[in-house]
Amino acid sequence: MNWWDDALHRATLEVMLVGALAGLIGVQVVLRRLSFFTLALTHASFPGVVAASIIGVNIYAGGIVAGAVVACAVAALSRARGQNAAAATGVMVSGGFALGAGLVATQSGFSRDLSSFLVGSILTVSPSDLIVTATVLVLVAGVLTVCARPLLFVGFDRTGARAAGYATSRWDLLLLLTIEVVVVTVVPAVGTILALALIVAPAAAARLWSTRLSIVTALAVVFGVISGLGGLWASSQWNVAAGASITLAATGILIVSGVASRLRPLMTAAAT
Amino acid sequence: MLGYAGVSVGYQGRPVLTGVDLTLEAGQRLALVGPNGAGKSTLIKSLLGLVPVLDGTATVLGRAPAEARDQVGYVPQTDALDAGFPVTAAQVVMMGRYRRIGWWRPARGADRQAVRAALDLVGLADRAGKHFGTLSGGQRQRVLLARAIAAEPKLLLLDEPFNGVDVVSQEAILRVLRELTATGTALVLSTHDLTVARDLADIVCLVNGRQWAAGPPATTLTTDNLRLTYGGHAIDLADGRTVLVDP
Numbered sequence: 001m002n003w004w005d006d007a008l009h010r011a012t013l014e015v016m017l018v019g020a021l022a023g024l025i026g027v028q029v030v031l032r033r034l035s036f037f038t039l040a041l042t043h044a045s046f047p048g049v050v051a052a053s054i055i056g057v058n059i060y061a062g063g064i065v066a067g068a069v070v071a072c073a074v075a076a077l078s079r080a081r082g083q084n085a086a087a088a089t090g091v092m093v094s095g096g097f098a099l100g101a102g103l104v105a106t107q108s109g110f111s112r113d114l115s116s117f118l119v120g121s122i123l124t125v126s127p128s129d130l131i132v133t134a135t136v137l138v139l140v141a142g143v144l145t146v147c148a149r150p151l152l153f154v155g156f157d158r159t160g161a162r163a164a165g166y167a168t169s170r171w172d173l174l175l176l177l178t179i180e181v182v183v184v185t186v187v188p189a190v191g192t193i194l195a196l197a198l199i200v201a202p203a204a205a206a207r208l209w210s211t212r213l214s215i216v217t218a219l220a221v222v223f224g225v226i227s228g229l230g231g232l233w234a235s236s237q238w239n240v241a242a243g244a245s246i247t248l249a250a251t252g253i254l255i256v257s258g259v260a261s262r263l264r265p266l267m268t269a270a271a272t
Numbered sequence: 273m274l275g276y277a278g279v280s281v282g283y284q285g286r287p288v289l290t291g292v293d294l295t296l297e298a299g300q301r302l303a304l305v306g307p308n309g310a311g312k313s314t315l316i317k318s319l320l321g322l323v324p325v326l327d328g329t330a331t332v333l334g335r336a337p338a339e340a341r342d343q344v345g346y347v348p349q350t351d352a353l354d355a356g357f358p359v360t361a362a363q364v365v366m367m368g369r370y371r372r373i374g375w376w377r378p379a380r381g382a383d384r385q386a387v388r389a390a391l392d393l394v395g396l397a398d399r400a401g402k403h404f405g406t407l408s409g410g411q412r413q414r415v416l417l418a419r420a421i422a423a424e425p426k427l428l429l430l431d432e433p434f435n436g437v438d439v440v441s442q443e444a445i446l447r448v449l450r451e452l453t454a455t456g457t458a459l460v461l462s463t464h465d466l467t468v469a470r471d472l473a474d475i476v477c478l479v480n481g482r483q484w485a486a487g488p489p490a491t492t493l494t495t496d497n498l499r500l501t502y503g504g505h506a507i508d509l510a511d512g513r514t515v516l517v518d519p
Binding site: 153 | 359368373419
């Protein structure tokens with residue numbers, strides 16, 4: 001029997017890949033304050049997935065197309081002066097989800113792939129899913145490495161970057177589309193509703209431990225992987241849904257980091 | 273270096289500042305003086321091509337402003353930046369070299385040397401590895417100045433460089449600006465500090481919605497001109513000087 005043939009082995013590898021991917025992109029999401037946008041992506045990709053399922057094409061492709069529409073819409077809204085991008089994003093969250101729910105209601109049977117997009121189904125992950133996730137991880141790590149300088153400059157000082165000749169809106173769009181690819185990859189593992197926590201929590205926790213971007217990024221990846229493995233272990237131990245326990249593990253790491261960062265100054269003061 | 277003739281600048285076709293006539297030669301220092309909301313920042317952004325010129329002719333280094341950006345350094349106000357962003361002082365200064373390095377090639381020895389030299393010039397060589405957000409307001413301003421210097425610009429623009437800056441940092445910035453102009457760099461800075469304008473600038477430009485006066489400080493910073501620019505906020509003192517109240 002091959003190592004791949006065991007569902008738990010595949011799930012273990014998938015949560016590690018997904019955790020690393022979520023932690024990696026999460027740093028950008030947290031630093032650029034794009035949590036709300038990411039929430040909109042997770043929910044707005046849902047109708048794309050349902051539509052793809054109905055017409056019988058790859059559901060990843062459906063999610064990518066719907067997410068790309070949202071990413072471009074948000075990028076356009078944030079460029080237009082006087083537009084309330086947050087309000088528009090908020091409408092996309094509910095509107096996208098409602099459209100997906102409406103499409104589901106038109107179908108008599110709710111396929112397993114569809115339900116996996118809502119709450120995730122890590123234990124049904126296939127070898128081809130693993131290849132997709134690993135490829136996306138390499139791709140995203142490559143984009144973030146090669147484009148590290150413009151992304152850092154634009155994120156830190158937008159006007160300064162424009163003054164230095166950077167086309168900031170183009171770099172914004174690249175980042176939004178990268179986040180979107182990650183969202184579409186992560187959502188099948190932990191679900192539409194839970195994905196945001198796995199993306200944001202490890203990075204938010206990592207930021208509490210360091211002020212160096214390289215260390216924050218490395219910690220976010222480690223926290224993401226630990227959340228995945230810990231959640232999967234808890235899921236098999238106590239028979240709870242894996243998506244939920246992975247999200248809870250990530251939330252737990254954030255809470256512990258938050259408490260520790262509050263206690264650290266007190267402990268330093270006590271020691272001196 | 274800089275030639276503005278009858279220029280109006282503004283957003284979405286609505287002028288913020290009109291009637292700007294300025295020329296600046298290499299090594300000269302120009303101070304834009306006026307109350308808050310006078311259009312000083314808008315004028316500086318127009319020099320970068322970030323705000324459109326609505327009327328008149330504008331050239332920067334003999335080109336259209338947007339096309340001269342690679343030779344123009346810009347020092348923004350520090351309070352516009354996120355102090356929590358995980359970057360060190362040296363990383364911020366290195367941003368000034370990005371344009372030379374290209375966006376994906378690794379930094380070379382010459383780039384690291386330029387970063388060290390720029391930090392040394394502003395007196396913060398020992399803070400290179402410190403988190404930007406833990407520095408004082410004045411030190412942050414000096415780091416941003418070092419970033420602009422590392423890009424080796426021919427024209428340097430500073431938006432209110434002395435706002436919220438301690439005396440030590442203000443002295444350090446003034447010293448660096450004098451050294452830079454001595455080597456031929458031209459300088460444009462906005463300020464509402466008349467003393468700085470008088471001591472530092474070769475040309476003072478008084479603005480508030482329009483250009484009210486421009487020329488050498490001695491003949492430009494007169495009571496009449498300050499009254500025109502600041503309205504009732506300019507008060508004459510018995511010794512012939514003018515002070516501003518709540519500008």
